[in-house]
Amino acid sequence: MKLKRFYLLFLVFYVVYATGISLYLFNLEPGFVPEQYRGTAADPATFMSQEEIQEAHHLSLVKNISFFLLLPFDFLVLIVVMAFSTKLRNKAREVAKRSFWRVGYYYFIFSLIMLLLYLPLDLFLYHLDIKYNLSDQPLLSWLKDLGSAFAVDVILSTLLLWLFYFIVKKQPKKWWLTVSLISLPINLSLMFIIPTLIMPLFNEYKPLENKAVKAEIQKLAEQAGVSDAKIEEMNMSKQSNGINAFVVGIGGQTKIVLGDTTLKELTIEEIKFIMAHEIGHYKLKHIYSGVVVSFIVSFLISYLVYVIYNFFIRKWGHIWGIENQEDIAAMPLLILAIAITTFPISPVTNTITRIQEKQADRYAIELTQNKEAAISAFQKTNKNYKETGYSPDFIHYLLDDHPRVTERITDIEKYKIKK
Numbered sequence: 001m002k003l004k005r006f007y008l009l010f011l012v013f014y015v016v017y018a019t020g021i022s023l024y025l026f027n028l029e030p031g032f033v034p035e036q037y038r039g040t041a042a043d044p045a046t047f048m049s050q051e052e053i054q055e056a057h058h059l060s061l062v063k064n065i066s067f068f069l070l071l072p073f074d075f076l077v078l079i080v081v082m083a084f085s086t087k088l089r090n091k092a093r094e095v096a097k098r099s100f101w102r103v104g105y106y107y108f109i110f111s112l113i114m115l116l117l118y119l120p121l122d123l124f125l126y127h128l129d130i131k132y133n134l135s136d137q138p139l140l141s142w143l144k145d146l147g148s149a150f151a152v153d154v155i156l157s158t159l160l161l162w163l164f165y166f167i168v169k170k171q172p173k174k175w176w177l178t179v180s181l182i183s184l185p186i187n188l189s190l191m192f193i194i195p196t197l198i199m200p201l202f203n204e205y206k207p208l209e210n211k212a213v214k215a216e217i218q219k220l221a222e223q224a225g226v227s228d229a230k231i232e233e234m235n236m237s238k239q240s241n242g243i244n245a246f247v248v249g250i251g252g253q254t255k256i257v258l259g260d261t262t263l264k265e266l267t268i269e270e271i272k273f274i275m276a277h278e279i280g281h282y283k284l285k286h287i288y289s290g291v292v293v294s295f296i297v298s299f300l301i302s303y304l305v306y307v308i309y310n311f312f313i314r315k316w317g318h319i320w321g322i323e324n325q326e327d328i329a330a331m332p333l334l335i336l337a338i339a340i341t342t343f344p345i346s347p348v349t350n351t352i353t354r355i356q357e358k359q360a361d362r363y364a365i366e367l368t369q370n371k372e373a374a375i376s377a378f379q380k381t382n383k384n385y386k387e388t389g390y391s392p393d394f395i396h397y398l399l400d401d402h403p404r405v406t407e408r409i410t411d412i413e414k415y416k417i418k419k
Helices: 002-026 050-081 085-095 099-131 139-170 175-201 211-224 260-265 268-283 286-320 328-368 371-385 393-399 405-414
Strands: 205-207 230-234 245-248 255-259
Touching: 002 050, 050 099, 050 328, 085 099, 085 328, 099 139, 099 328, 139 175, 139 328, 175 245, 175 286, 211 230, 211 268, 211 328, 230 260, 245 268, 255 260, 255 268, 260 268, 260 371, 268 286, 268 328, 268 371, 286 328, 328 371, 328 393, 328 405, 371 405
Parallel strands: 230 255
Antiparallel strands: 205 230, 245 255
16 A cells, blocks of 8 residues: 555656656757857857757757656666565575675666666667767667676676675675775776776777877877876767767876767867867876765765665565565665765766866866867867757756856856966
């Protein structure tokens, strides 16, 4: 009866929530920017046609509606999975004697169910990218990447979940503290593993072949005092037509990566700004500060997850047949507790990331001494991703981990370069 009442209340809530979100999103004006941006280089109307603005608006509308309508649905799915979670746990006990393989079996089946459940939406978003020319990736290649991501997730998550349950068993009342402490070495390990073992599964990385661009970037790296940083090209066009570059790894494994799509779409001067921005992240040690922030946040998240997870088990565990907090049948509740905890904290971490992006922008301007190239690079990137560059405050502060392009262009225009 309690669960039936819960489902009924959820349905009422979902209808009200979906109606409110839809009304809000459908009332947004295509290409809207506040008065201070109108007519400036930050106004999409000055570098995009009305047709391009309408297309960008439709695309963002579909993606925002998909995200917000799916958000509470994700929580419901985890609750529904609890209805057969104990059967899955019992089957895992039959299949494997050791706890590691039990965790692996349970998580594999659980992940497979989630993959198949969300596959129609993933296919829809894939089709959307193809329709709007954001990607040319063949379906077979996309499915291969999806399968590779699934395999990597199962392997890494099984290792981490087994370690989690081992700690819970040994320290039932203080496991949150140990989990938060070991998050630092785990994150550092992943920073070595991701660029060397995982990323090559999806894309090819090689030294820059364009000699003119390579020579200019090497000059920038020498000016910045980071001539030892690895600067590579990635076949980003395999999955996306988007302009992008990024920094990944730590220590000797740090890479400054330039997408092949960027080489095709931007001029040398614009590429120099993009790469100077990434060198800025490297030079300003944003990767290291990110590790410190995530370590601090992990203490808060671990404790809150401990409280919420145990509350779920005490309150409703008997309904689903959960034995204790180390029972793998409670895994969906653990994932739900993590989601409930991290979602409200993400705007804070996003704010920190946005600050770092602005710092890297300023660094890039000082290094290249070229405002015009920076502004045109942002304008071209906007058009390339079919975005107008301005998202409403509600969406921006909740979801965006980068500053709005309207703000970035305006900041660059106003910034006084130090000679």
